[in-house]
Amino acid sequence: xxxxxxxxxxxxxxxxxxxxxxxxxxxxxxxxxxxxxxxxxxxxxxxxxxxxxxxxxxxxxxxxxxxxxxxxxxxxxxxxxxxxxxxxxxxxxxxxxxxxxxxxxxxxxxxxxxxxxxxxxxxxxxxxxxxxxxxxxxxxxxxxxxxxxxxxxxxxxxxxxxxxxxxxxxxxxxxxxxxxxxxxxxxxxxxxxxxxxxxxxxxxxxxxxxxxxxxxxxxxxxxxxxxxxxxxxxxxxxxxxxx
Amino acid sequence: xxxxxxxxxxxxxxxxxxxxxxxxxxxxxxxxxxxxxxxxxxxxxxxxxxxxxxxxxxxxxxxxxxxxxxxxxxxxxxxxxxxxxxxxxxxxxxxxxxxxxxxxxxxxxxxxxxxxxxxxxxxxxxxxxxxxxxxxxxxxxxxxxxxxxxxxxxxxxxxxxxxxxxxxxxxxxxxxxxxxxxxxxxxxxxxxxxxxxxxxxxxxxxxxxxxxxxxxxxxxxxxxxxxxxxxxxxxxxxxxxxx
DNA sequence: TGTACATCAGTGAACGCGCGTTCACTGATGTAC
DNA sequence: TGTACATCAGTGAACGCGCGTTCACTGATGTAC
Numbered sequence: 369x370x371x372x373x374x375x376x377x378x379x380x381x382x383x384x385x386x387x388x389x390x391x392x393x394x395x396x397x398x399x400x401x402x403x404x405x406x407x408x409x410x411x412x413x414x415x416x417x418x419x420x421x422x423x424x425x426x427x428x429x430x431x432x433x434x435x436x437x438x439x440x441x442x443x444x445x446x447x448x449x450x451x452x453x454x455x456x457x458x459x460x461x462x463x464x465x466x467x468x469x470x471x472x473x474x475x476x477x478x479x480x481x482x483x484x485x486x487x488x489x490x491x492x493x494x495x496x497x498x499x500x501x502x503x504x505x506x507x508x509x510x511x512x513x514x515x516x517x518x519x520x521x522x523x524x525x526x527x528x529x530x531x532x533x534x535x536x537x538x539x540x541x542x543x544x545x546x547x548x549x550x551x552x553x554x555x556x557x558x559x560x561x562x563x564x565x566x567x568x569x570x571x572x573x574x575x576x577x578x579x580x581x582x583x584x585x586x587x588x589x590x591x592x593x594x595x596x597x598x599x600x601x602x603x604x605x606x607x608x609x610x611x
Numbered sequence: 612x613x614x615x616x617x618x619x620x621x622x623x624x625x626x627x628x629x630x631x632x633x634x635x636x637x638x639x640x641x642x643x644x645x646x647x648x649x650x651x652x653x654x655x656x657x658x659x660x661x662x663x664x665x666x667x668x669x670x671x672x673x674x675x676x677x678x679x680x681x682x683x684x685x686x687x688x689x690x691x692x693x694x695x696x697x698x699x700x701x702x703x704x705x706x707x708x709x710x711x712x713x714x715x716x717x718x719x720x721x722x723x724x725x726x727x728x729x730x731x732x733x734x735x736x737x738x739x740x741x742x743x744x745x746x747x748x749x750x751x752x753x754x755x756x757x758x759x760x761x762x763x764x765x766x767x768x769x770x771x772x773x774x775x776x777x778x779x780x781x782x783x784x785x786x787x788x789x790x791x792x793x794x795x796x797x798x799x800x801x802x803x804x805x806x807x808x809x810x811x812x813x814x815x816x817x818x819x820x821x822x823x824x825x826x827x828x829x830x831x832x833x834x835x836x837x838x839x840x841x842x843x844x845x846x847x848x849x850x851x852x853x854x
Numbered sequence: 855t856g857t858a859c860a861t862c863a864g865t866g867a868a869c870g871c872g873c874g875t876t877c878a879c880t881g882a883t884g885t886a887c
Numbered sequence: 888t889g890t891a892c893a894t895c896a897g898t899g900a901a902c903g904c905g906c907g908t909t910c911a912c913t914g915a916t917g918t919a920c
Contacts, residue, residue, distance in 0.1 A: 636916085636917070637916075637917090638915095638916060638917070641916095666905075666906065666907085667906085667907065667908090668905070668906065668907080669905090669906095678906090678907080678908090679908075679909080679910090682907095682908075682909090687907080687908085688906095688907065688908095
């Protein structure tokens with residue numbers, strides 16, 4: 369995911385890119401509006417039954433349209449799914465960026481990041497499952513999803529400039545070079561062992577949220593609020609965040 | 612999951628419970644055989660297309676039976692799914708137990724446990740997704756799955772008796788009591804802060820495996836072998852495993 | 855050991871359902887002169 | 888400003904598909920006497 373960000377950053381796909389110098393015509397506004405309504409209704413069905421329950425016919429029915437009309441907006445069911453995936457990554461990314469921007473200091477930023485991710489996931493469980501759950505069989509995510517998927521890693525990377533590198537830590541095998549590649553994209557100048565530890569924390573953060581959301585914690589660390597808070601501090605220590 | 616283990620341990624559901632004092636008749640043997648064939652074919656379809664692609668008609672077709680015949684073996688599609696879930700938990704549990712039994716020492720045991728879980732997951736990705744991926748919408752796992760699901764946690768718990776408790780570590784809010792409940796089931800006598808850290812490592816282990824399997828590491832820590840090995844050591848340190 | 859009856863595996867047809875996608879069409883909105 | 892043509896949104900019917908589950912049935916296997 370991350371290495372592909374390099375290209376995406378370069379050609380401006382990370383920025384909104386709405387473009388269009390002309391003012392939108394009525395038709396264009398209507399089209400944008402209906403596109404939004406289709407996605408909203410599709411999201412509602414996602415909440416009700418998960419990704420594979422998403423049905424173009426049902427969406428059309430709910431909107432009072434005929435099913436074939438949707439093909440004016442999305443060439444196929446998979447394209448609608450892709451749009452939802454991109455929206456989900458962007459929504460999570462924006463929520464995280466906003467939360468982190470509100471606080472000062474790397475450790476506070478890490479806490480804000482973790483709680484933003486968890487909060488968003490609990491508020492949008494099916495959208496979370498769509499992007500971090502088991503892959504939808506037969507669906508291949510296109511390149512367009514790469515940049516939005518990188519927003520949370522970019523936020524985490526931005527916290528690493530405050531981490532004192534400390535003494536060099538030996539890293540096994542490919543980990544050094546992989547960490548360097550990641551560092552170039554999200555945390556230029558950070559020591560590879562710091563980046564490697566941050567990557568572990570990154571997987572752990574989402575592992576935890578997934579475990580809670582997918583019901584694996586029921587009967588042990590449930591409710592998970594305090595357990596999550598505890599883990600966030602452990603991860604901060606692991607990364608070496610000051611504060 | 613874990614707290615329910617208490618009951619399950621009590622009534623013997625954790626042990627095989629094949630029972631039946633009489634020798635099996637030819638009919639019984641045939642029935643067991645065909646039940647096995649149905650599950651094997653269903654697993655094959657799982658590999659091909661994921662849980663929601665599992666179709667009774669397709670399974671029957673492949674076995675040269677008529678679809679209604681399957682109802683002699685499983686009262687519904689959901690019951691077949693449940694059987695596959697239980698088999699998956701048991702297969703993962705057995706693989707982990709075997710791997711850990713082969714080594715001596717808690718840290719070596721932890722390493723063996725982690726690599727067994729990852730190895731099994733890579734070898735059986737769809738079965739892994741079935742039990743640790745996003746829940747199948749509309750499917751509610753019955754109590755029968757609880758005991759098999761507890762086998763890996765039990766293995767992890769067995770490693771904790773070798774962990775020196777060290778100075779008491781403050782735990783926030785509910786974490787103390789939750790850790791004590793878990794300790795009673797899988798690690799009697801272990802200090803709550805040790806158990807709490809082990810629970811974090813447990814979520815992290817599966818978080819990592821899920822990230823790798825579900826494609827989130829592509830472009831950063833991929834191939835993940837070395838990264839995984841590095842993380843395993845970090846987790847061992849977190850738990851406080853000697854060695 | 856042989857017979858009469860009960861149990862159970864598997865058949866084949868049917869019910870009723872929803873799905874994604876295509877296609878020729880009508881009618882409204884936009885554009886160029 | 889007015890007209891002629893191009894673009895595009897939405898319709899309605901149809902294609903072809905696969906699914907889970909039920910039900911009355913045939914015929915083989917097991918059991919009790």
